[in-house]
Amino acid sequence: MSGPVKIALVGLGWWGQKMLSVLEAAPEDIKVVRAVEPNADGVRDLCDAKGVTLSTEYADALKDPEVEAVVLATPHSMHTAQIAAAVKAGKHIFCEKPLALTAEEAARSVALCADAGLVLGMGHERRFEPPVADMLAKADSGALGRIHQIEANFSHDKFVTIDRDNWRVKATEAPAGGMTATGIHLLDLSVRLLGRAESVLCICEQLSSDLPQGDTVAAYVKFAGGGTSYVSASLANPFMSRFTVYGSKGWIDIRDKAHVEAPDGWVVTSAMAGGPIETLEIGKAEPVKDNLVAFARAVRGAEAYPITGDHLVNNIALLEAVFKSSRSGQIETVAQPALEKVEA
CATH class of the missing domain: 3.40.50.720 (NAD(P)-binding Rossmann-like Domain)
Structure with missing residues (x-):
């Protein structure tokens, strides 16, 4: 068609x-x-x-x-x-x-x-933000060398005044504070860069609000192939979005100027081995649209959709372990069901 x-x-x-x-x-x-x-x-x-x-x-x-x-x-x-x-x-x-x-x-x-x-x-849609897409391309090409660590935070206070009966803050829909609202994007990018997660320690607290599932969450992830990611999110402080990746040949820090609901560009700071620390401002883009367009083009067979089945399952396996760790307070192993063994 x-x-x-x-x-x-x-x-x-x-x-x-x-x-x-x-x-x-x-x-x-x-x-x-x-x-x-x-x-x-x-x-x-x-x-x-x-x-x-x-x-x-x-x-x-x-x-x-x-x-x-x-x-x-x-x-x-x-x-x-x-x-x-x-x-x-x-x-x-x-x-x-x-x-x-x-x-x-x-x-x-x-x-x-x-x-x-x-x-x-x-x-x-975070994958479709221009500086994030550029960072992923650099990582894939080897320009950043061996990826060692990731540090990331995605926070906002949009839910502080939300009705407490809203599904977005219910235990059945959104355990572990802001992990399903914002942190999930950071887990996705971490899996995209470092592969399957092996274990995670998550701490979720209620510090300055009455949000029933907590307002502040942090997860420390160890990956099966080596490397770690520290992902944090708050539902009770003003907007902040930062993703930083550290590699043996260089590092990149990406900060959003505004929430993706109304994007306003990015500030990117980076350094390559032997070079100076540089800061660059990236103009506005609409990654929500660009993601949906990529989906439509995949439906038409014009190009492959970049988020693979393995990425999807690995991300949710990590998310499920985050939930478990937030309840236990212990390091939890990340399960990994095999796609070909799942009965339809």
């Missing part, structure tokens, strides 16, 4: 509306033709203004022959069942993070999509 990939956007909350907005800039690649939102009255005017068909039932999107793919901006615990239903209906899937809350569920979803020949995209 040709032309823009026609999608159903499932979930029109804060982030679903963000995606609906940015996709207006990519009409040649992807088009929202349907939206699904249980609270339809709250978004009816928005959908009418955008010319998007609105319904309250996910099944409506799966039965719609015009819909080629679904984009899931839904509570985390719903992803596994929603992906299975989309695969059964023959729809490609783009899922907001995290893919699942257990490694077994993640592996099952990856296997289902692979066996059906369907593209599975993931809401890890």
Whole structure:
């Protein structure tokens, strides 16, 4: 097929509306033709203004022959069942993070999509930020040498005033403070750079808010192939996003000027062996859009989607161990289910 990939956007909350907005800039690649939102009255005017068909039932999107793919901006615990239903209906899937809350569920979803020949995209837009993409390319080329360590923080206070009944702060959806909201992106980049994680120690505390699952979390990860990553996140301090990678030939520190909801560019500080420390400012970009466009181009067969099944499963395996360690206070081993052994 040709032309823009026609999608159903499932979930029109804060982030679903963000995606609906940015996709207006990519009409040649992807088009929202349907939206699904249980609270339809709250978004009816928005959908009418955008010319998007609105319904309250996910099944409506799966039965719609015009819909080629679904984009899931839904509570985390719903992803596994929603992906299975989309695969059964023959729809490609783009899922907001995290893919699942257990490694077994993640592996099952990856296997289902692979066996059906369907593209599975993931809401890890951090990979599509220009300085992050450049950093990954340098690491892949060997320009940074052997990667030794990663230090990263992604914090914001957007949830301090959120209703405590909101799914985003419930134990069933978001254990370990901000790890599913922000830290998951840092775990993803760590896995991308250092491979499968071996063990993790996580500390989660409630320090300055009444957020029920804690407001401050830190995880120290050891990787099977060597190297470590320190990932931290707060849901109770002003915005901060920093990712730093240290290698034997150089290091790169990337700091966002603003939350990806309204990106405003980046400040990149780096040094290569024998050279000076340099600082560079990178202009605005829209990585949320760029990730969705990459997904659409993979659906059309124009290019491979860069987030692989192994990356997805390794990330959720690490996330699950983070949850376990946050409860036990002990170093926990990271499980690793084999994709080919997961029953669909």
